[in-house]
Amino acid sequence: MQDLLNSYFLGTTQEKLQILNGLIQEKNIKFLFKIFSVSDTDEKKLILECLDQGDLNGEFKAIYLEAMRTNSSELFSFMAHTRQYPKSFFTEAEYNQMVLKALFVDISVQKIIGIKERKNTKLNTMINDYIEERELANRSLPIGVEEYNNLGD
């Protein structure tokens, strides 16, 4: 296992892409997940990009969901603002969590891919609850709330 990981991480980007695409074709989620979990931010982006292009049926969604748990707003906005994957494969609940998280890390909501199409009544309720909570704590609202409310129907 360590040998396989080393040969991946020591490879060039081209070689990495080859291995990643191979794993996607083989549907080897377990090993791809392992590689992902020990990747740094840039290396993670490469994997997410690869999945966005190569995983046509959303079979590796577990990796995207894991990536969504990041504390890095750079990685988070990379997924939310530049990748089609969440829009294509996230369930309503998963998509809603992504939008709420965008508010928490204070990044743009209107830039989230698919937000207009995937806006839903549950999400409206969640955002209203969130506004109420912030008001109880006397805290200002992140810019994303206004952006969300301005999306229209």
Place this chain on the structure above:
Amino acid sequence: MKMFDPHIHMTSRTTDDYQAMANAGVNAVIEPAFWMGQPRTNAGTYEDYFMSIVEWERFRAKQFGIHHFATIALNPKEANNLYLADDVIKMMPRFLVKESVVAVGEIGLDDQSDLEEKYFAIQCEMAKEYNLPILVHTPHRDKKQGTQRCLDIVKESKINPEMVLIDHNNEQTIKGVRDRGHWAGHSIYPFTKMDSERMCAIVKEFGSEKIIINSAADWGVSDPLMVPKTVKVMLNEGVSEGTVSEIVWDNPYNFFNQSGKLEKLLINDRPSINQSQLFEGNSVLRGQDPIIQE
């Protein structure tokens, strides 16, 4: 007045914090197992983490005259990791029986996913099996619905409601929690959601029954002195000493003593300090003169 901080992640704090807490009057802490800020990559690191919070961290705390206990669990965030969740569940029993482990926790919900619900329910069963109370983490996002969902899962598990501490409450959630017969924890954070003044207002409105406060201090912006600071605010605001003491000592003691373990370990107000002691050859000192009370 004796004080308990029943939710603090000391493993990410310094010895200065321990010293300041001891000086401010904190006698005992509980360290719930939680996530480390970045996802763990394998179950093995969980084992080391559990070991460190039941052994090494306990040793550190004692060097500053603070009693240290732990709770053990697969946390809700990492319940989503298919490749480690089951292994962590399998290693938990041998930690749950350790003398200083006083609850199963933090369990609960984060993203409110199906996997989180699954492992939450599994761990409620384990708590029943090992006769331990549970410490439930409620989500920071979508708090209202998320807390409700936590209460429903707890109810489905048929665990005794008295054995349940629901944490991270606010004005919106406290009533529902106590109506079900659970204990209500409140994490007091500097500058944010729940500060000492807001907590004081909650106590004035809801009383002290089954109310618990904690600092939830960890590796993020947080303050390990939030319990003593909130005590001060409550006393200044005219809350009686008896009521305050109930909130910061009796309640957490009574809740976690349902494990049967606190009464055996918390005989003295403070553990006596002997900084000349070593843990596997390691000292908390770096050339300073050890304080020895024994």
